Amino acid sequence: MSILVDRNTRVICQGITGKAGAFHTRGCLEYGTQMVAGVTPGKGGESMEGVPVFDTVREAVQKTGANATMIFVPAPYTADAILEALAAEIGVIIAITEGVPALDMVYVYEQVRRSSSVLIGPNCPGIITPGQCKIGIMPGYIHRPGPVGVISRSGTLTYEAVWQLTNLGLGQSTCVGLGGDPIVGTSFVDLLRRFQDDPATEAILMMGEIGGTAEEEAAAFVKANVTKPVAAFIAGRTAPPGKRMGHAGAIISGGKGTASEKIAALESAGIVVAESPADMGAAVQRAMHARK
Amino acid sequence: MKIHEFQAKQILRKAQVAVPRSLVAATPEEAHAAFLELGGPLAVVKAQIHAGGRGKGHVAGHPDHRGVQLVRSADQAAAVARQLLNQPLVTIQTGPEGRVVRRVLVEEGCDIARELYLGIVLDRAAAKPVVMASSQGGMEIEKVAAETPDLIFREHFDPRVGLLSYQVRNLCQQLELSGASVRSAEAFMKALCRAFVDLDGTLLEINPLVVTSKGDLLALDAKMSFDDNALFRHPQLTELRDLEEEEPTEIRASKAGLSYVKLDGNIACLVNGAGLAMSTMDLIKLHGGEPANFLDVGGGADVDQVTEAFRILLSDSNVRAVLVNIFGGIMRCTTIATALVQAYKTVGFNVPLVVRLEGTEVEQGRKIIAESGVNIISAEGLTDAAKKVVAVAG
Incomplete structure (x- = not known):
């Protein structure tokens, strides 16, 4: 078991003929993901690494039965690409593209919420169920199948955490990168609920960062609804206020969204918080041990 | 991307938001001419830097050379400009080294009956832009939020539709605006929301928002910043970037x-x-x-x-x-x-x-x-x- 994707997931890539789209479609194929089609308007009929390319998502879904998509189209067209996938009723939409205008996402978010589809991203590394299905840009070899569900707002920090878990002998059920933008399709809370309901997940690791209130909302949800052990890390303890730390969302403004507020909220919900980013894997071990 | 107050006011004036008449000056002579052009009897000279707290801020080493000053003659306008121009202005946001003032804004004075606060930001939790209003104008909104959170009023809006009339009425009721002010507020607030959406704003703050004795709303200050990810569709904005502030x-x-x-x-x-x-x-x-x-x-x-x-x-x-x-x-x-x-x-x-x-x-x-x-x-x-x-x- 896992959440959202598994070995039966049939994936298309929107923007498959672009440089990043092609490179990472290859990576997903090598990992064993069922990459069944690609979409690039105007390039229908071609193929990429044996994967057929279509002009529209609708056609790709009709001809291949795809139920997930990985989006690499340039930022100005990403909102349109997500809405196209939504209209074609693709259940799991993963938008990797970074640099999407925030106001574009207001409409997209509303449409996603009204549908039964799930949007992960934009500006995210993707999702992986180790040994079964990788949709995104993460290096596959660092993962191994196991009991820990991983959720993060950041890409490379997730790899770091996963690598620590794997080296400690703790595999992962599913790992999801939510994305670093102010508005993303899926929140910590959405995924905490899924991991709580997933029998294969025994513990959860979540990595947040400064800015916004998503971590505080996650803490409140864990306190009320999650019975499985949870560990966490918050990036940006040393970030000065008013400076944007790379992610559009990672900024302390008006004294709000600081790491210490988030850590306090997490700890009060009984979550084991790692002090050092080198300690994320061990924090999961501690959280699991405390429950035994 | 951030811009200066005078640039924000130019944008807002074009977007039909009421702002006082003003002129930019880079020399004391220009400040002198600006005062005459505006016609007096009084004006405000305001240092233009990308940092808040200018009114309480002052030129390094000169506590009485404040960043915002009232003047009653062209000569006085020139004298204040001379105090500020090419000098580092130290405010609570600049750090002790201050930020060099390269321009001042000379603005006509207006009669102020009340000072309110109005701001627009993207509310991440709601995934929508939100108008925030408070009757505590001139104060730092963070302070109001911390001390008296129930004095901040909020209306979320759909960027495709803009702020609706009933939302303006809600805000007016909470801000205790009535009569002619409600009509003025409707035009003001709707235009402000439109400008925020049309230019992909990340922040648009009017603090203070002035209510004149006639009941009209007027943007006495304006702070605006934009979504870097959306600049590709607003090439005119990139010209407003001031590299000397970075x-x-x-x-x-x-x-x-x-x-x-x-x-x-x-x-x-x-x-x-x-x-x-x-x-x-x-x-x-x-x-x-x-x-x-x-x-x-x-x-x-x-x-x-x-x-x-x-x-x-x-x-x-x-x-x-x-x-x-x-x-x-x-x-x-x-x-x-x-x-x-x-x-x-x-x-x-x-x-x-x-x-x-x-x-x-x-x-x-x-x-x-x-x-x-x-x-x-x-x-x-x-x-x-x-x-x-x-x-x-x-």
Whole structure:
């Protein structure tokens, strides 16, 4: 078991003929993901690494039965690409593209919420169920199948955490990168609920960062609804206020969204918080041990 | 991207938002002429810098040379301009070194019956823009939010539809505006929301929003910033960018497509991914060091961009050591390795380099560095990397 994707997931890539789209479609194929089609308007009929390319998502879904998509189209067209996938009723939409205008996402978010589809991203590394299905840009070899569900707002920090878990002998059920933008399709809370309901997940690791209130909302949800052990890390303890730390969302403004507020909220919900980013894997071990 | 008050007011005037008449001056003579042009009997001279708290701020070393001053003659306008222009203005937001004033805004005076606050931001939790209003104008909104949160009123709006009339009426009721002010508020608030959406704003703040004795609403101050990700559809906005208000190394980094923030420490870091870059800073601090910067090379950077990143880091004279921490995903370790070797050959490394590589194409990346003969200290894992770089930085 896992959440959202598994070995039966049939994936298309929107923007498959672009440089990043092609490179990472290859990576997903090598990992064993069922990459069944690609979409690039105007390039229908071609193929990429044996994967057929279509002009529209609708056609790709009709001809291949795809139920997930990985989006690499340039930022100005990403909102349109997500809405196209939504209209074609693709259940799991993963938008990797970074640099999407925030106001574009207001409409997209509303449409996603009204549908039964799930949007992960934009500006995210993707999702992986180790040994079964990788949709995104993460290096596959660092993962191994196991009991820990991983959720993060950041890409490379997730790899770091996963690598620590794997080296400690703790595999992962599913790992999801939510994305670093102010508005993303899926929140910590959405995924905490899924991991709580997933029998294969025994513990959860979540990595947040400064800015916004998503971590505080996650803490409140864990306190009320999650019975499985949870560990966490918050990036940006040393970030000065008013400076944007790379992610559009990672900024302390008006004294709000600081790491210490988030850590306090997490700890009060009984979550084991790692002090050092080198300690994320061990924090999961501690959280699991405390429950035994 | 941030802009100056005078630029924000030009934008708002064009968008049919009521603002007082004003003129920009870069010399005392221009300030003199501006006062005459506006026609008196009084005007306000306001320093133009990208920082708040100007009214209480003052020129370094001159507590009475305040950043915003009332004047009653053209000569007085020129004298205040002379106090401020080309001088560093110190406010609660600038730090002790202050920010050099290169322009002043000369603005007609207006009669003020009440001062309110109006701001528009993107509310992340609601995934919608929100208008925030308060009767506590002129105060820092963060302070109002902390002390009297029930005095801040909010209306979320759909960017495609804009603020609706009933929402204006709700806000007016809460702000205790009535009669002619409600009509004025309807035009003012709707136009403001439209400007925010049309230009992809991230913040639009009017503080204070003045109610005149006739009941009209007027933007006495205006602060505006824009979504960098949407600038491609507003080419006219990029012309408003004031490079003199920005850190030179940050400008250089943004030209190379890198996300860089200069800090005060002596350990430079080059990392891929914002979350890992922030965590690397945290890690350095945890082991007793001080980070010299935040630098995320991102996923799509090529060898030349990463080489430029090394150059920017090494150009900071405070830097005593560099920590390269890469967990390859989109970014391939081979790209980092090739850039590292190229930077070594073109600029040389005058400080020790601690390198931690993991992820996509890691073996080939390590091989490129090993075969190049570049002298680096390699590290296994985060703690090892942090300990080594703090040790060599002294």
